[in-house]
């Protein structure tokens with residue numbers, strides 16, 4: 001079964017919007033990594049690519065930057081506008097949208113939290129983004145790293161085991177969560193798109209699904225079922241098992257999660273790449289020099 005990105009995100013957006021706080025809890029270490037490295041501040045123009053419901057937009061506005069988000073999904077963009085009314089949020093494909101015409105371009109900081117792995121043509125997309133970046137402007141994003149599995153499977157194994165053909169892990173290098181999973185590919189894509197001083201750093205963060213002091217079991221289950229693997233499992237199993245059977249399958253999934261709590265919450269190490277690059281190279285661009 002193949003969805004294009006548009007259908008895929010239209011499918012997933014309602015759950016992302018509903019579970020915004022869960023994603024923020026689980027992704028907290030990665031949010032911090034992007035924010036520490038990006039360095040937002042007053043007088044800077046910031047672009048968040050695949051901004052979703054606007055976590056990084058909010059941090060940017062709080063830091064006093066002039067803030068623009070772009071997201072393919074109108075539902076995500078709408079949620080981001082509600083959360084961060086002073087940001088400008090475009091509903092568009094970042095691969096093709098004319099960011100200079102639509103948003104004034106000349107961004108000093110371009111950031112993304114897991115929003116840049118879905119492009120049909122990543123080189124075209126990163127070149128398009130670069131063309132709207134000021135000389136010396138800095139790109140900082142996180143994307144999933146090869147070998148990452150818990151993010152996609154934790155809490156879904158007992159459900160998937162009930163299927164004759166269990167769903168497959170998202171494939172490395174194809175548009176999707178693992179689209180930039182291999183380091184050489186990240187470097188190749190960014191250098192082909194004209195970016196300089198590319199750095200790819202491994203970060204491991206503990207994704208903790210606890211929100212408001214709970215154990216995170218329901219939170220993790222909701223998010224797992226909202227992802228591509230979870231949606232696939234549910235579409236296959238729910239009609240087959242019927243309502244009561246599906247509910248008891250979910251209870252089994254909850255038990256699987258409870259059996260693996262760390263310090264009382266659903267938490268597991270996740271691995272991502274923290275990627276940085278600069279538009280125009282050179283270490284002497286005034287904007288870049290100021291940031292040091």
Ligand SMILES: C[S@@+](CC[C@H](N)C(=O)[O-])C[C@H]1O[C@@H](n2cnc3c(N)ncnc32)[C@H](O)[C@@H]1O
Pocket residue numbers: 005009023049050051052053054055070071072073076092093094095112113114115116118119
């Ligand atoms: C994994 S979500 C991350 C959302 C948000 N950055 C966060 O961390 O909560 C990926 C986001 O990228 C968006 N997206 C996917 N392909 C895109 C494209 N070609 N242009 C713009 N946004 C895109 C999706 O709509 C979705 O909101």
